[in-house]
Amino acid sequence: MSAADVPRRLSDIEAAFAYTHALMAGTTQVTTRLSLGEAVPDGVVERAVARWEQDVPLLRLRIEERPDGLWFREAPGAAAERVRRGAPPGARTPDDVLRAELNDVLPTGGPLWRLRVVREARETHLFFTRNHAISDGHSTGAVLRALLDHLPGPPYGPSGRRAGPPPEAAGAGPFEDVRRLPPDADALEYLPPAVPAPGACAPPAADPAPVPFDATARWADRTADFTALDLSAEQTGRLRSRCRAAGVSVNQFLGAALAESWTRVTGRADVRLLTAVSLRGRYPGPLPDVGCFISVAGVAVEPHAAGTTETARRYGAALRAADARWRPPRRGHAEIRRAVARTAGAAEASGICLTNVGVADTAFGAHAARVTGFRTVVNRTGGNYGLVLHAATFAGALSLALAHGVPATGRATARAVSRELRARLLQPAPAPTGSSVGVPRVSPAAGPGPADRESALRTRAAGAG
Known part of the structure; x- marks a missing residue:
């Protein structure tokens, strides 16, 4: 589905996740911790997230309830508001932060994702939280890879920008088709796997x-x-x-x-x-x-x-x-x-x-x-x-x-x-x-x-x- 296909009604699986999130206090909300072996400056993260949201239309979606059910709509902007900095109170380890993010429920009807950045002396932890209606295991890697594509590595100059030449772009391949929106699976023909042999x-x-x-x-x-x-x-x-x-x-x-x-x-x-x-x-x-x-x-x-x-x-x-x-x-x-x-x-x-x-x-x-x-x-x-x-x-x-x-x-x-x-x-x-x-x-x-x-x-x- 292209941006022109929004708004569209959620598929059965998408709607089940969305309703579960809304009616069961955030149940099915997903948080991923991605740790990098570098201390990434705040400015670098902010610029990368802004480009990331523009590059991945999925990140601009919201869910609204209409008389006939749940629909995706596009709500661009405000990416900077979805980025949090520093560990929440009482969190001492990356798993502590992950646990806190898991329990901080994304509001129903609001943005479908957020990113927390916790920077240490030689490491940066990114905590990507999203509504399960827009995420599966495959898409997790693809969407985070798209963020890394926009997140240059060291060395960083005084301004926080990368001082050296930009990294080489990865060649086209799997996990890189993030510029399309997902189609409605209910409208697609399902091709089941082969049935096991009798007996x-x-x-x-x-x-x-x-x-x-x-x-x-x-x-x-x-x-x-x-x-x-x-x-x-x-x-x-x-x-x-x-x-x-x-x-x-x-x-x-x-x-x-x-x-x-x-x-x-x-x-x-x-x-x-x-x-x-x-x-x-x-x-x-x-x-x-x-x-x-x-x-x-x-x-x-x-x-x-x-x-x-x-x-x-x-x-x-x-x-x-x-x-x-x-x-x-x-x-x-x-x-x-x-x-x-x-x-x-x-x-x-x-x-x-x-x-x-x-x-x-x-x-x-x-x-x-x-x-x-x-x-x-x-x-x-x-x-x-x-x-x-x-x-x-x-x-x-x-x-x-x-x-x-x-x-x-x-x-x-x-x-x-x-x-x-x-x-x-x-x-x-x-x-x-x-x-x-x-x-x-x-x-x-x-x-x-x-x-x-x-x-x-x-x-x-x-x-x-």
Whole structure:
């Protein structure tokens, strides 16, 4: 969609995220921390952000409610007002700042993004917060890369401007088509993935019992929190080698390990695991590198006696089948709003969730060498999932964060799951034992929704976000 196509009505997935944000105290709001190994002067940032907003039309959008639903409109200008400087009170670490930004909710009807800049002696941290209706894992890297394109590196002169020659422009390629606005996915033909061969998976099984909240509270007393769990490049390499030898993907292993950890901590036999799935490539013609194109597939996961790799193998097969069955919903905005309202009033979640944005280095391209840290977390104030594991890889190291709503999921529960998860990810590969048999259990396909849509296989739009 070009600028001439605005205003336009939000698609089902976009509207689900927008309503979730508005009705559930910022639930699904996304914050990304991008750290640079340089102290960037304020003037350099201000000029870069001004050019960034002009270069990326998505940053000039707002959402307004009309009698027939939610619509995008363009509201240019005021980019400087969206840039904040310095850490908020009480924030001592980059993760403290990220947590504060996650809980500082973007006003409904107002700008759909903001940027906080925290400068240290030799490092600058950029905290990019936005409404999930305009963001998925792919677009996060593309939009931040566009900012880096306008943010010159050192050396800086006395005026704050770069003293040396400008950096070479990156060549045209992936993650660079940010000058178009995203089209309405509801108006596009959906091209589903291939259906697994008959007999490869069992028919859908009944969903496991929902995940009850540890506690409920008034919306004013709820917050979003996360527990960080990072692996070193060496540890990540060992995990990759283990997965390769077992014939499973890292994403499958992460999902299986998360489900096993959660069931062990809670004493449950199984859990519904919802996985964020990218929909890019499932519509005719290339989509721009901006917007929100994700769904979520839900499957029942039961830890297998043969260990995590066998659980991962079954989870992967079940997920492929659920993803192949999924079709985009076609709901009116009033129906979407009612579904979100039901989620907002619930005292339990449908399950836990995994979202993986993949390797960030590719998105940053020629700027990757400037980046010293990267983490994305989604606000879960509403506790619509019991826990969400956010995964990303940068510079060969796997960055993980367990996001949850407080008090829906207590911090003690999140920390206990984090410890169990770390133990599973770092345990040595078991000695080969013979092939195991059995078929995966699969829950009915979930519709698309605001999960945490940031990655490779993803949830449903009815307030799932």
